[in-house]
Structure formats: structure tokens, C-alpha cells
Amino acid sequence: MAVREKATILDIAREAGVSKSTVSLVLQGSDLIRPETATKVRRAIEQVGYVYNRGAANLRKSQSNVIGMVINDLTNPFFAELAVGMERVFQSAGVVPFIANTAENPVRQEEVLRSLMEQGVGGLIISPARGTAPDAFHRLELAGIPVVFAMRRLPGSRIPAVAPDNRRGAMLATTHLARKGHRRLAFFGGSPDLVVYQDRLGGFREACEAEGIEPENITVIEGETNRRGGMACLETALAAPNPPTAALCFNDAVAFGALLGLRKAGREPGRDFAVVGFDDVAEAEHYMPALTSVSVNTDGLGERAAHMVLKMMQSGTTRAEDHVGAVNLVVRESCGPARTNKVENAR
Amino acid sequence: MAVREKATILDIAREAGVSKSTVSLVLQGSDLIRPETATKVRRAIEQVGYVYNRGAANLRKSQSNVIGMVINDLTNPFFAELAVGMERVFQSAGVVPFIANTAENPVRQEEVLRSLMEQGVGGLIISPARGTAPDAFHRLELAGIPVVFAMRRLPGSRIPAVAPDNRRGAMLATTHLARKGHRRLAFFGGSPDLVVYQDRLGGFREACEAEGIEPENITVIEGETNRRGGMACLETALAAPNPPTAALCFNDAVAFGALLGLRKAGREPGRDFAVVGFDDVAEAEHYMPALTSVSVNTDGLGERAAHMVLKMMQSGTTRAEDHVGAVNLVVRESCGPARTNKVENAR
DNA sequence: CTGAAAGCGCTTACAG
DNA sequence: CTGAAAGCGCTTACAG
Numbered sequence: 124m125a126v127r128e129k130a131t132i133l134d135i136a137r138e139a140g141v142s143k144s145t146v147s148l149v150l151q152g153s154d155l156i157r158p159e160t161a162t163k164v165r166r167a168i169e170q171v172g173y174v175y176n177r178g179a180a181n182l183r184k185s186q187s188n189v190i191g192m193v194i195n196d197l198t199n200p201f202f203a204e205l206a207v208g209m210e211r212v213f214q215s216a217g218v219v220p221f222i223a224n225t226a227e228n229p230v231r232q233e234e235v236l237r238s239l240m241e242q243g244v245g246g247l248i249i250s251p252a253r254g255t256a257p258d259a260f261h262r263l264e265l266a267g268i269p270v271v272f273a274m275r276r277l278p279g280s281r282i283p284a285v286a287p288d289n290r291r292g293a294m295l296a297t298t299h300l301a302r303k304g305h306r307r308l309a310f311f312g313g314s315p316d317l318v319v320y321q322d323r324l325g326g327f328r329e330a331c332e333a334e335g336i337e338p339e340n341i342t343v344i345e346g347e348t349n350r351r352g353g354m355a356c357l358e359t360a361l362a363a364p365n366p367p368t369a370a371l372c373f374n375d376a377v378a379f380g381a382l383l384g385l386r387k388a389g390r391e392p393g394r395d396f397a398v399v400g401f402d403d404v405a406e407a408e409h410y411m412p413a414l415t416s417v418s419v420n421t422d423g424l425g426e427r428a429a430h431m432v433l434k435m436m437q438s439g440t441t442r443a444e445d446h447v448g449a450v451n452l453v454v455r456e457s458c459g460p461a462r463t464n465k466v467e468n469a470r
Numbered sequence: 471m472a473v474r475e476k477a478t479i480l481d482i483a484r485e486a487g488v489s490k491s492t493v494s495l496v497l498q499g500s501d502l503i504r505p506e507t508a509t510k511v512r513r514a515i516e517q518v519g520y521v522y523n524r525g526a527a528n529l530r531k532s533q534s535n536v537i538g539m540v541i542n543d544l545t546n547p548f549f550a551e552l553a554v555g556m557e558r559v560f561q562s563a564g565v566v567p568f569i570a571n572t573a574e575n576p577v578r579q580e581e582v583l584r585s586l587m588e589q590g591v592g593g594l595i596i597s598p599a600r601g602t603a604p605d606a607f608h609r610l611e612l613a614g615i616p617v618v619f620a621m622r623r624l625p626g627s628r629i630p631a632v633a634p635d636n637r638r639g640a641m642l643a644t645t646h647l648a649r650k651g652h653r654r655l656a657f658f659g660g661s662p663d664l665v666v667y668q669d670r671l672g673g674f675r676e677a678c679e680a681e682g683i684e685p686e687n688i689t690v691i692e693g694e695t696n697r698r699g700g701m702a703c704l705e706t707a708l709a710a711p712n713p714p715t716a717a718l719c720f721n722d723a724v725a726f727g728a729l730l731g732l733r734k735a736g737r738e739p740g741r742d743f744a745v746v747g748f749d750d751v752a753e754a755e756h757y758m759p760a761l762t763s764v765s766v767n768t769d770g771l772g773e774r775a776a777h778m779v780l781k782m783m784q785s786g787t788t789r790a791e792d793h794v795g796a797v798n799l800v801v802r803e804s805c806g807p808a809r810t811n812k813v814e815n816a817r
Numbered sequence: 818c819t820g821a822a823a824g825c826g827c828t829t830a831c832a833g
Numbered sequence: 834c835t836g837a838a839a840g841c842g843c844t845t846a847c848a849g
Contacts, residue, residue, distance in 0.1 A: 129532075129613065129826095131825095131826055131827085132826070132827070133826085141835075141836095142835055142836045142837085143826095143827085143836090144828085144829085144835065144836065144837085145834080145835060145836085147827070147828060147829085148828095148834090148835095150827090150828095151828085155834060155835095156834070156835095157834065160834080160835095172609070172612060174584075174587045174588060174609070174613065175588045175827095176529070176588065176590065176825090176826050176827065177588040177589055177590070177827095178525035178526075178528055178529055178589065178590050178826085178827090179525075179529050179825075179826035179827040179828090179841090180826080180827050180828070181525055181827090181841090182523070182525055182526050182529060182825095182826080182827075182828095182840095182841045182842065182843085183826080183827045183828045183829080183840075183841050184827085184828065184829090184841080185476075185841060185842095189589070197544065197550050197553060197554065197569075198547065198550045198551060198554055198752075200545060200547065203544050203545045203550060204545060206544060206571070207544065207545055207571070207573070210571060210573070214578065214581075218585075219570060219581060219582050219585035219586075220570075221568035221569070221570065222544075222568070222569040222570065222571065223566060223567075223568065223569065224553070224554070224557060224569065226554070226557070231561065234561075234566060235566055237521075238565075238566035239566075240521050241521060241522045241523065241524040242524055242525065242536070242589075243523065243524070243525050262519070262521070265519060266476065266521065350756055383756060383758065386758055405545075409697055409730060411730065411733055411758065476842095478841095478842055478843085479842070479843070480842085488819075488820095489819055489820045489821085490820090490842095490843085491819065491820060491821085491844085491845085492818080492819060492820085494843070494844060494845085495818090495819095495844095497843090497844095498844085502818060502819090503818070503819095504818065507818080507819095522843095523841090523842050523843065524843095525842085525843090526825090526841075526842035526843040526844090527842080527843050527844070528825090528843090529824095529825045529826065529827085529841095529842080529843070529844095530824075530825050530842080530843045530844045530845080531825080531843085531844065531845090532825060532826095
């Protein structure tokens with residue numbers, strides 16, 4: 124078959140001996156068309172090597188079923204897992220979402236959003252980049268495009284969000300550590316510019332209070348939300364005059380870093396110092412030692428967000444109820460066996 | 471500002487008191503327009519909250535600068551790193567690529583490609599899914615759309631590929647192990663349906679021969695290309711009557727699995743058994759023990775592929791020279807200290 | 818420099 | 834069921 128000009132519905136119509144209206148109706152699966160005619164048209168479509176021009180159709184219909192997924196950091200396995208959960212839903216709905224990465228950069232995020240709008244997206248799922256301006260999604264709202272926040276939300280925004288119960292997750296983990304006998308606790312990584320951080324830290328503090336941990340025995344160390352940040356937090360913590368014996372980490376990456384830091388410091392992770400992560404990424408289970416972590420059901424949240432945006436697109440609304448996902452603590456080896464106060468005080 | 475109908479160039483023209491041709495020229499940055507006029511138009515664009523309709527423009531121009539990146543497995547950090555390298559180039563070229571994930575599924579890949587074509591992509595970078603049919607990209611070739619293969623290529627295809635020198639990388643690693651005194655070597659993970667596998671295994675075998683490793687001391691164990699696969703390979707290997715003392719792994723994920731398996735088996739990775747990975751993902755450096763791996767310059771290959779497709783789109787060709795990227799062995803802890811034959815024979 | 822006109826590939830009433 | 838006609842938002846010669 125030789126290279127040729129792109130075939131259009133006119134070529135199909137000619138090939139099948141019908142009008143282009145008929146072809147269009149077949150393309151849309153209308154039941155106005157006699158089955159034999161439809162078959163004839165489909166054969167012609169194959170014949171001419173036709174590729175549907177969705178852009179032209181969208182232009183005419185002035186609507187679009189293109190969906191965008193804007194991810195803040197694709198190299199973070201957690202967000203990759205989230206994307207996969209969403210994709211599964213879209214796949215069974217027969218739509219191919221376009222993924223874009225903002226690399227945690229608000230400027231890039233603006234470019235990405237503009238491009239997506241120019242491309243005519245019909246709906247969007249966004250995990251906003253750190254430091255996103257409050258009005259970053261104003262254009263989208265104005266255009267009436269359904270948007271859903273995943274995992275992260277923006278303070279004061281009316282865009283619906285799908286996120287885990289971060290506060291409760293942090294409380295579960297902190298309580299677990301306290302009940303194991305730890306009386307000097309730390310929170311590692313993250314910074315207050317993320318709502319997620321405020322929620323997780325808030326839960327940590329609340330549980331500390333409930334368990335009667337003395338305020339002077341609570342250490343909060345901000346830091347990058349990756350391995351490097353975790354190592355740095357751990358170093359800082361151990362250098363303190365009266366160091367903590369356990370840490371809840373902002374996320375699993377930070378926890379992996381803390382575990383690494385412990386090894387470097389010659390401490391036995393789990394035994395000498397308890398570490399708990401957050402998110403329960405796939406790797407947590409296979410780490411050495413296996414990481415205790417707050418499971419947020421990443422896949423499930425992804426699916427939920429996908430369903431939400433699909434539904435909003437169908438009903439033509441930009442409003443929806445927030446969804447707060449259940450969490451639970453998955454206890455593995457990194458928070459070690461129970462410890463008594465005696466062990467803890469020996470340093 | 472109230473919600474309103476989408477603004478078009480006509481609205482801008484009215485607001486600015488010019489014709490829509492003038493607006494269009496301003497939009498395209500033509501120098502036919504007087505600066506004051508351009509400024510006036512730009513102000514009007516802001517006024518009416520205009521969003522460029524790229525679909526309409528592409529339809530009229532019958533060309534597109536939309537670029538797709540089709541990735542076979544986004545949850546694999548290696549491919550995520552590759553995607554990021556490509557994105558960097560596209561970003562500085564001012565284009566926002568759309569990423570799609572095939573999850574190593576040829577059927578999904580077909581859907582993704584169809585969708586991308588319907589959307590009117592102007593160029594594509596693909597890392598083909600395992601088990602891709604030889605004619606999977608026939609439609610794209612017919613349509614004259616520039617395509618570049620990244621990391622993986624298809625046997626017999628004329629689509630240009632950007633990939634590391636897999637054979638040489640495997641030889642470097644194998645030679646290193648042999649020179650450290652290992653005389654019984656294994657190759658872990660992967661299967662022959664991937665050209666990459668054939669190249670890496672080929673290099674391994676060639677180096678074994680060059681170093682005088684006896685054929686009966688060469689073990690090849692196929693397996694999944696992830697951690698699980700690595701653990702399984704290691705188990706199988708150790709169960710053999712005369713087990714290998716070192717393994718080159720198909721990729722880093724397999725190597726991490728092998729390292730994990732060693733710990734489970736009570737062996738000290740690096741000392742009791744040497745492990746070398748392939749790809750040198752970011753995590754390799756931070757692993758415990760740090761993983762010796764063949765660095766393929768993932769970022770650089772991504773950038774190269776991006777430049778290639780951009781250039782092809784500009785010159786309107788679908789042909790280009792393959793690029794074979796340089797590799798080098800990054801020696802870390804997982805292949806341990808030199809060993810003598812004596813140590814090796816004691817089991 | 819600017820305006821009127823045609824056309825990209827499709828969908829959608831509207832007649833027949 | 835099918836055909837002719839208009840129009841989605843843009844770009845592009847072509848006159849002025």
C-alpha cells in the first residue's frame with residue numbers, strides 16, 4: 124500500500140457509494156443506519172485506511188472527551204502508582220488519558236495547563252505542584268472544565284479533592300509508636316507549604332498529646348520529601364542532646380532515607396530506632412527491613428478520582444463532593460519489637 | 471468575571487477594533503503587524519480571556535506539533551527517568567508532550583496509538599511493549615508520522631532507535647566479574663522476546679568466552695524483569711549443584727531482587743555473591759549495598775530521542791540514523807572485593 | 818499593514 | 834434511511 128493523503132469521510136463515502144452524512148452516522152454508531160449499509164461503510168473505512176480526526180469532530184461539536192492527568196512528580200513511584208489506578212478506570216471507559224508531568228514546578232504547571240486547554244481537554248485530574256498559586260486554576264474554572272484534585276488540595280479552592288485521611292493515618296502510626304513504649308518521637312520531612320503536611324503533622328501532634336508525650340520530647344524536622352531529605356532529618360535528629368527513638372516520616376521516600384541513615388550511623392533500623400512511613404508504596408513491603416507504613420490505598424484513590432471526573436464530564440458540572448479515603452497502618456519490621464522505657468533510656 | 475462562552479479570535483477582533491486576520495497574525499507573531507497594533511490586540515486577548523484553539527489551527531494547517539511519548543511501564547523508575555530526560559528537551563523547545571502508558575500490554579498500546587493518531591500527533595517516541603507485533607506501527611508509517619524508538623527496538627523495523635550499547639555494557643560487567651576471580655557466572659532475568667535481552671545476554675556470553683569461562687559454569691536463568699524475578703532467579707541459582715558465585719542481571723530491578731534474595735538466604739551480598747545490575751537507576755547508588763551497575767546515561771538517551779523526533783518533524787522525514795549510546799560500568803559495593811579461586815571454591 | 822473569502826474534516830438539523 | 838448545506842475556530846493567499 125502506497126503512502127497517500129490522509130483519508131477523510133468523503134473518501135469513505137465515495138468508496139462505499141453513500142453520502143458523508145451516512146458515514147458520519149456509522150462512525151458514531153447511530154442506529155438510524157441499516158446494518159448492511161453500516162457493514163459496507165466499515166469495509167470502506169478499512170479500504171481507505173481511515174483515521175478518525177477527533178480534532179475536527181470536537182471543533183464541530185464544541186465539546187471534548189479528552190482527559191488530562193497532571194502529575195507533580197512522575198519519578199516518585201507513589202504518583203506513578205496513582206496514575207496507574209486512574210488509567211485503569213479510563214481504559215475500561217474507553218478513553219486514553221494524556222499524562223503530563225510538572226516536576227513540582229508551578230511555572231511548568233502553568234505551561235502544561237495552557238497546553239491542555241489549547242488542546243481542548245474535557246476534564247482534568249491534577250495533583251498540584253508545590254507552591255501552586257491560589258488562582259492557578261482560575262482559567263479552567265472560567266472555562267467550565269471539570270477538575271478534580273488528587274492527593275493534594277489547595278487551601279480555599281472549591282475544586283473537589285480525592286485524598287486519604289492524612290490526619291487519621293498519622294494518628295494511627297503515632298499511637299502505635301507510643302504504645303510500643305517510645306516516649307520521644309519525631310516527625311521527619313516535608314514543609315508547611317503542603318496541606319498534606321499540615322494534616323499529617325497535625326495528626327502526629329494530636330496523637331502525641333493524647334498519649335501524653337511531653338512537648339519537649341517532640342521533634343519536628345522539616346526537609347525534602349525524598350530519600351535525601353530522610354537521611355538529613357535522621358542525622359539532625361541523632362545529633363540532638365536528647366534524641367528521639369522513633370520517627371513518623373512524611374512519606375515512604377523519607378522513611379527509606381531515614382533507614383539508610385540509620386545504617387550509615389551504625390544503628391540497626393527497627394531495633395535501635397523505629398521508623399514508620401506514609402503511603403505504603405509497593406517497595407515498602409520489599410525493603411530491608413520491611414517498612415511499616417500508613418496505607419492510603421493509592422490505587423483506590425486513583426480510581427475514585429477518575430470516576431469522579433468522568434461523572435462530572437457527563438453531567439456537565441464542575442462541582443462534586445470531596446472524597447476522604449480510609450487509611451490503615453501496615454505494621455512490618457521497621458518499627459521493631461515493643462520496647463520498655465528502660466531500653467529507651469539507655470543511650 | 472462571569473463565566474461566558476469561549477472567546478474566539480472574532481471576539482478579540484471586535485474588542486481590538488481590527489479584523490480577525492490581524493488577530494491571527496498577531497497570534498503567530500508575524501512581523502507584518504505594527505507594534506502598536508500588536509499591543510492593542512494582546513490587550514484585547516487578555517480582556518476577553520482568550521484560549522487558543524490549537525485543534526482548529528491544526529485542522530486548518532493540516533499539520534500538528536503535538537508530540538506523544540508512549541511508555542511501556544511508568545511504574546518502572548527507569549522509564550520514568552527516561553521520560554523526564556525527554557521532557558526537558560521538549561520543555562525548552564516550548565512543546566508539552568503527552569505521555570501515555572501501555573503497561574507492557576500490546577492491546578493497550580494499540581488503543582493508545584489509535585487515540586494519539588486521532589488526536590493528530592505530529593511525532594512520537596515509543597518504547598514498545600513486550601510482545602509488540604511487527605506491524606504494530608504500520609499505520610503510523612503510512613501516515614508519514616515521525617516515530618523514534620527509545621531503549622527498545624523492533625526486529626526488522628525501519629523506525630530509527632535510540633538505545634544504549636547493551637552488548638558492550640554486558641561485556642564490561644562480565645569481564646569485571648571474571649577479572650575479580652569469579653569463574654562460575656550467571657545471567658539473571660529477562661526473556662528472549664526482547665531484543666534488549668538478546669543483546670545483553672549476547673555480550674555476557676561473548677565476554678565469558680573471552681575470559682575462558684567454561685560453558686558448564688555459565689548459568690542463564692530467565693525470569694520477570696522486576697524484583698520478584700530477581701529473587702526467583704537467585705533461589706534457582708543457589709539450588710543448583712554447583713552454583714554460580716556472581717550474576718549479571720538483566721536490569722537493576724532484577725539485581726535488587728537478587729540482593730534481597732541473598733539476604734533472605736543468609737548470604738552477605740557483595741561478599742558471598744557478587745551482583746551487577748544494568749541501567750544504573752537513581753536508586754542503585756543509595757541501595758544497601760550500593761549496586762554496581764552498567765550506566766546507560768538514561769537522561770542523555772531521552773534527550774537524544776527527543777531531539778531526533780523534533781528534527782524529523784521539522785524536516786518532514788520519517789527516517790533517521792540509529793543512535794547507540796555509550797555505556798560504562800559504575801563499580802560500587804554489590805560486586806564486593808576481589809576474590810581468589812580458593813575462596814570461590816570453598817562452599 | 819488590513820479585510821473578505823475559502824477551506825481544513827467533521828456533525829447536525831432539515832428536507833426528502 | 835440518505836443528501837445538501839451550514840458552521841465549529843482557525844489560517845492563508847489575495848486584493849486593496
